[in-house]
Amino acid sequence: MKLMRVLNGEAVWPPPVWLMRQAGRYLPEYRATRAQAGNFLKLCLNPELAAEVTFQPIRRYGFDAAILFSDILILPMALGQTLTFAEGEGPQMPPLKSIDGLNPQAAPGIYAPVMETVRRLRAGLPAETALIGFCGAPLTVACYMLDGKGGGFPRTTALAAESSPLLDDVINLLITASIAYLQAQIDAGANCVMLFDTWAAITQGETFDRYVIAPHRQITTALKAANPGIKIIGFPKQAGTRLPDYVRESGVDAISLGQEVDPAAAIAACPPGTVFQGNLDPNVLREGGPTLARETRRVLDAFRGTPHIFNLGHGITPDVNPDHVADMMKIIQNA
Numbered sequence: 001m002k003l004m005r006v007l008n009g010e011a012v013w014p015p016p017v018w019l020m021r022q023a024g025r026y027l028p029e030y031r032a033t034r035a036q037a038g039n040f041l042k043l044c045l046n047p048e049l050a051a052e053v054t055f056q057p058i059r060r061y062g063f064d065a066a067i068l069f070s071d072i073l074i075l076p077m078a079l080g081q082t083l084t085f086a087e088g089e090g091p092q093m094p095p096l097k098s099i100d101g102l103n104p105q106a107a108p109g110i111y112a113p114v115m116e117t118v119r120r121l122r123a124g125l126p127a128e129t130a131l132i133g134f135c136g137a138p139l140t141v142a143c144y145m146l147d148g149k150g151g152g153f154p155r156t157t158a159l160a161a162e163s164s165p166l167l168d169d170v171i172n173l174l175i176t177a178s179i180a181y182l183q184a185q186i187d188a189g190a191n192c193v194m195l196f197d198t199w200a201a202i203t204q205g206e207t208f209d210r211y212v213i214a215p216h217r218q219i220t221t222a223l224k225a226a227n228p229g230i231k232i233i234g235f236p237k238q239a240g241t242r243l244p245d246y247v248r249e250s251g252v253d254a255i256s257l258g259q260e261v262d263p264a265a266a267i268a269a270c271p272p273g274t275v276f277q278g279n280l281d282p283n284v285l286r287e288g289g290p291t292l293a294r295e296t297r298r299v300l301d302a303f304r305g306t307p308h309i310f311n312l313g314h315g316i317t318p319d320v321n322p323d324h325v326a327d328m329m330k331i332i333q334n335a
């Protein structure tokens with residue numbers, strides 16, 4: 001598997017490629033399967049249909065990796081928090097007051113369908129296609145659990161600034177639950193896992209150490225102790241000047257970069273041998289044409305000679321023309 005070679009530190013040319021949200025609303029076949037499932041949550045919890053939408057972009061484009069189709073908020077739902085996806089409004093949960101109402105013991109039974117999806121995926125994917133499992137990092141999941149919806153997360157930001165015991169309770173519960181959840185995905189056949197910390201930047205300085213680096217470190221330490229050789233990709237979005245500290249201290253094997261990061265600056269700032277993933281701007285995938293061609297080559301060239309997994313800086317948007325993805329793939333394959 002090309003992707004696993006890169007995660008082991010090899011610079012492969014042309015690089016392996018997959019895209020965040022590669023299974024999604026920009027694909028007509030995804031929209032059809034989602035309609036068949038009824039809604040997004042039902043799709044996530046239906047192993048046959050969740051596996052089907054995961055396979056769709058692999059069949060169409062031959063990506064080097066498939067990412068399990070699910071969502072980072074399935075874990076807090078399994079812990080007992082009500083989750084709804086209002087059409088066109090994103091996820092919502094009742095803002096958490098204490099962790100007393102949550103039941104970690106019941107979680108594995110509720111997320112069992114996700115593990116069945118993973119088993120079907122590993123059995124059905126081509127042998128050369130890596131299967132990526134994932135979870136949301138504790139801080140990002142805590143943001144939704146405590147604020148109840150996206151949009152700045154003022155409550156979680158304030159709780160982090162005052163080192164609140166409630167935030168510590170939630171983070172500690174999520175560390176333990178995430179380790180079990182990722183372990184179950186590895187047992188079911190995931191070849192590597194990714195930690196999504198989209199809202200890492202609501203912390204700075206000491207709070208970044210406490211709520212981003214330390215939880216990632218606990219998760220990577222536990223998974224590596226139980227699974228020798230397992231590879232973990234971290235995505236501390238907008239970590240900025242803390243990126244090199246994160247690389248050195250979190251225990252991840254690779255870092256995913258948002259489109260705001262200059263590749264040359266990241267390569268210069270991080271330890272030699274750092275494995276990178278990213279970081280094409282999803283907006284150029286929407287635009288297509290000469291801009292897409294130029295930017296795809298720029299990202300390829302910027303990481304040439306470095307272990308690199310080609311990807312976007314954030315998820316594909318629903319308005320992307322699927323032909324643009326095919327155009328991008330041709331440029332990478334002919335590089």
Ligand code: CP3
Pocket residue numbers: 019020021022023024025034040067068069070071072073089090091134136150196198315
């Ligand atoms: O990358 C993949 O294809 C794997 C599956 C995956 C999804 N979400 C599917 C999804 C993964 C890894 C995620 C991660 C996720 N989910 C994050 C972290 C990464 C990021 O995007 O910042 C976050 C913050 C969430 C929470 C979430 N889920 C939001 C805010 C939304 C609404 C935004 C939107 O695009 O509608 C979702 C919904 C969601 N998750 C969709 C998909 C394919 C769209 C669902 C649909 O209506 O069909």
